[in-house]
Amino acid sequence: xxxxxxxxxxxxxxxxxxxxxxxxxxxxxxxxxxxxxxxxxxxxxxxxxxxxxxxxxxxxxxxxxxxxxxxxxxxxxxxxxxxxxxxxxxxxxxxxxxxxxxxxxxxxxxxxxxxxxxxxxxxxxxxxxxxxxxxxxxxxxxxxxxxxxxxxxxxxxxxxxxxxxxxxxxxxxxxxxxxxxxxxxxxxxxxxxxxxxxxxxxxxxxxxxxxxxxxxxxxxxxxxxxxxxxxxxxxxxxxxxxxxxxxxxxxxxxxxxxxxxxxxxxxxxxxxxxxxxxxxxxxxxxxxxxxxxxxxxxxxxxxxxxxxxxxxxxxxxxxxxxxxxxxxxxxxxxxxxxxxxxxxxxxxxxxxxxxxxxxx
Amino acid sequence: xxxxxxxxxxxxxxxxxxxxxxxxxxxxxxxxxxxxxxxxxxxxxxxxxxxxxxxxxxxxxxxxxxxxxxxxxxxxxxxxxxxxxxxxxxxxxxxxxxxxxxxxxxxxxxxxxxxxxxxxxxxxxxxxxxxxxxxxxxxxxxxxxxxxxxxxxxxxxxxxxxxxxxxxxxxxxxxxxxxxxxxxxxxxxxxxxxxxxxxxxxxxxxxxxxxxxxxxxxxxxxxxxxxxxxxxxxxxxxxxxxxxxxxxxxxxxxxxxxxxxxxxxxxxxxxxxxxxxxxxxxxxxxxxxxxxxxxxxxxxxxxxxxxxxxxxxxxxxxxxxxxxxxxxxxxxxxxxxx
Numbered sequence: 001x002x003x004x005x006x007x008x009x010x011x012x013x014x015x016x017x018x019x020x021x022x023x024x025x026x027x028x029x030x031x032x033x034x035x036x037x038x039x040x041x042x043x044x045x046x047x048x049x050x051x052x053x054x055x056x057x058x059x060x061x062x063x064x065x066x067x068x069x070x071x072x073x074x075x076x077x078x079x080x081x082x083x084x085x086x087x088x089x090x091x092x093x094x095x096x097x098x099x100x101x102x103x104x105x106x107x108x109x110x111x112x113x114x115x116x117x118x119x120x121x122x123x124x125x126x127x128x129x130x131x132x133x134x135x136x137x138x139x140x141x142x143x144x145x146x147x148x149x150x151x152x153x154x155x156x157x158x159x160x161x162x163x164x165x166x167x168x169x170x171x172x173x174x175x176x177x178x179x180x181x182x183x184x185x186x187x188x189x190x191x192x193x194x195x196x197x198x199x200x201x202x203x204x205x206x207x208x209x210x211x212x213x214x215x216x217x218x219x220x221x222x223x224x225x226x227x228x229x230x231x232x233x234x235x236x237x238x239x240x241x242x243x244x245x246x247x248x249x250x251x252x253x254x255x256x257x258x259x260x261x262x263x264x265x266x267x268x269x270x271x272x273x274x275x276x277x278x279x280x281x282x283x284x285x286x287x288x289x290x291x292x293x294x295x296x297x298x299x300x301x302x303x304x305x306x307x308x309x310x311x312x313x314x315x316x317x318x319x320x321x322x323x324x325x326x327x328x329x330x331x332x333x334x335x336x337x338x339x340x341x342x343x344x345x346x347x348x349x350x351x352x353x354x355x356x357x358x359x360x
Numbered sequence: 361x362x363x364x365x366x367x368x369x370x371x372x373x374x375x376x377x378x379x380x381x382x383x384x385x386x387x388x389x390x391x392x393x394x395x396x397x398x399x400x401x402x403x404x405x406x407x408x409x410x411x412x413x414x415x416x417x418x419x420x421x422x423x424x425x426x427x428x429x430x431x432x433x434x435x436x437x438x439x440x441x442x443x444x445x446x447x448x449x450x451x452x453x454x455x456x457x458x459x460x461x462x463x464x465x466x467x468x469x470x471x472x473x474x475x476x477x478x479x480x481x482x483x484x485x486x487x488x489x490x491x492x493x494x495x496x497x498x499x500x501x502x503x504x505x506x507x508x509x510x511x512x513x514x515x516x517x518x519x520x521x522x523x524x525x526x527x528x529x530x531x532x533x534x535x536x537x538x539x540x541x542x543x544x545x546x547x548x549x550x551x552x553x554x555x556x557x558x559x560x561x562x563x564x565x566x567x568x569x570x571x572x573x574x575x576x577x578x579x580x581x582x583x584x585x586x587x588x589x590x591x592x593x594x595x596x597x598x599x600x601x602x603x604x605x606x607x608x609x610x611x612x613x614x615x616x617x618x619x620x621x622x623x624x625x626x627x628x629x630x631x632x633x634x635x636x637x638x639x640x641x642x643x644x645x646x647x648x649x650x651x652x653x654x655x656x657x658x659x660x661x662x663x664x665x666x667x668x669x670x671x672x673x674x675x676x677x678x679x680x681x682x683x684x685x686x687x688x689x690x691x692x693x694x695x696x697x698x
Contacts, residue, residue, distance in 0.1 A: 034470040041566060043563055043565050044563040060447035074501075095586060146528050155653070185423040185424055185590060185634050186423065186590060186591075186592070186631060187423065187631065187634045187650055188423075190633070190634035190635075190648045190650070191634075191648065191650055193648075194648045195648065197410070212563065212564045213564075213636060214564075215593070215637065215638055216636040217635075218636075218638040219636055219638050242638050253564070253565075255566055256564050256567065256568045257564070257567070257593060258571075258593045258594065258597035259593060259596075259619045259639055260592045260593045260620055260635050260637045261596055261617065261620030261632075261637075262596075262617070262620075262621070262639075263617065264596070264597065264616065264617070266572070267568060267572075267597070268568075268572075269565065269567075269568035269569065269572075270564075270565040270568070271569075272566075322483065346653065356481070
């Protein structure tokens with residue numbers, strides 16, 4: 001099946017001034033298959049929301065694509081004129097954001113907001129729009145009477161359900177969910193996640209789920225991409241990522257989430273801070289915080305992207321086919337087996353070899 | 361209502377000593393909400409009995425509206441209790457306090473607030489914010505303030521302190537602000553630290569470092585710490601004991617590993633199932649089922665506040681509030697099932 005969304009070698013920069021553009025997203029490749037849930041995780045400022053905005057065709061100045069493509073069902077969204085993009089939004093591509101409890105117009109009844117949205121996309125009569133709104137409310141398990149309520153009359157969880165109903169009312173094929181449950185209580189969060197999962201099975205849309213909560217993501221995503229300083233440093237099926245993170249950043253990020261229950265054990269998590277994107281360190285952007293840092297390699301040469309197993313990729317020197325001049329430090333078992341032997345010719349650039357591009 | 365288990369029940373802490381720093385009995389807080397004449401009485405806290413031992417970390421867990429923040433604020437006397445008894449360091453705290461006595465109380469009980477962006481005065485430097493409690497609570501003579509501030513900033517990891525003394529809150533990151541908040545609370549040399557969701561506004565990588573900081577300080581100073589949170593993972597990482605609140609009621613208390621490992625109250629079981637927990641959820645294909653919402657605090661049902669949502673509800677649950685039952689060593693639940 002062709003991918004629903006294919007982001008190819010995308011670079012995004014921010015800046016009003018041509019000579020002063022900060023690159024926020026650096027060479028990202030990502031695909032989403034129809035009906036698939038792809039998770040995107042990383043610390044604040046890693047570029048995950050910027051990437052989602054660009055992939056949804058929502059990027060606005062001062063942000064702009066510097067290179068690359070965003071192919072949605074084969075069409076490059078970055079080159080699409082605004083009116084065609086508008087026609088796609090909501091109808092084919094939809095989004096639910098963290099603050100979306102506040103995206104509803106406070107002075108308009110919810111039913112009217114459904115009608116407005118559907119009218120803009122050419123859904124014929126007001127009756128038809130109203131009927132669709134009713135159906136969507138039933139799907140998100142909101143009592144129909146709340147269609148005639150104002151947003152402030154709903155609780156946070158109910159408002160988020162209403163926004164999800166609105167986002168899905170035209171049955172889009174791709175939905176971006178950016179921290180959709182972060183502001184909600186755990187029980188409400190879990191109910192909404194369960195509901196989204198049911199809707200996905202019924203309606204068959206693909207999802208890009210963005211969150212900093214890796215524990216939650218591991219449970220709901222099919223595949224997870226981990227972002228650091230604007231680049232995807234690791235991508236793997238959710239269960240494999242959870243059971244054996246390959247990139248040292250992924251491992252550190254995971255250790256920042258204590259488990260629920262069990263013996264109490266001290267965790268050290270992630271030391272240090274993400275780099276300033278205007279002054280990225282040479283070599284690997286994570287090198288200054290990395291516990292498995294290789295001097296002379298990680299601080300000088302950009303890490304290669306390596307396919308360690310089918311469907312997995314990691315950008316890290318620890319997994320390079322050939323090991324640069326110095327021996328590797330004691331590595332965890334997950335690093336073994338994926339490493340070849342043989343020494344790299346010193347000074348040879350460690351770039352992408354043809355077979356090491358994006359997975360899928 | 362006094363617990364049927366008496367004094368013993370609500371006290372035992374596995375790590376902490378058996379000397380209570382804080383003992384709370386029947387703590388109730390109501391607010392009058394709405395226009396005069398049509399005002400409704402909102403019961404934010406209903407008859408809470410809870411003790412905190414010396415050197416203990418108690419996790420106070422609940423959803424929004426459960427009363428966990430009101431509990432902390434009432435214990436700190438930022439809110440006046442409507443009824444009930446608070447004993448601090450073995451001494452009863454009268455309901456009406458004069459200024460001097462109130463100050464004394466707050467010297468013993470300090471808070472770290474949720475939002476590091478609004479809990480520091482934007483017009484004051486770090487030095488001022490941390491030195492102020494030294495003066496207010498007469499912790500150190502003025503001449504010793506500079507040294508004390510340096511020591512406090514070092515303790516919370518803001519090193520070297522001279523880099524931070526002259527900064528204003530806007531010149532600090534969220535994590536650094538929260539460290540200033542902790543230093544300010546420690547400056548008063550409290551016996552009890554109430555940390556109200558101190559990490560929920562921070563980025564993932566910073567959260568653990570603030571939790572570790574609180575644990576280190578708590579051990580070094582043999583502080584008692586009440587860690588108020590909605591995050592089960594954070595509570596289980598931090599706490600010796602966990603207390604679960606629902607709709608202003610305490611429903612379960614016990615050693616952290618037991619409450620998270622073998623939750624007994626149906627509400628705690630619901631929370632436990634809702635929390636992200638890949639370790640036990642993988643491949644189970646389980647569905648999450650929950651019905652209803654927490655009750656209206658202005659119109660609480662008689663009996664157990666969770667009865668309307670409880671899968672095990674019985675007739676007696678709606679008639680009277682269940683008594684506390686012993687469900688394991690140092691572990692109690694307020695539920696008729698046991």
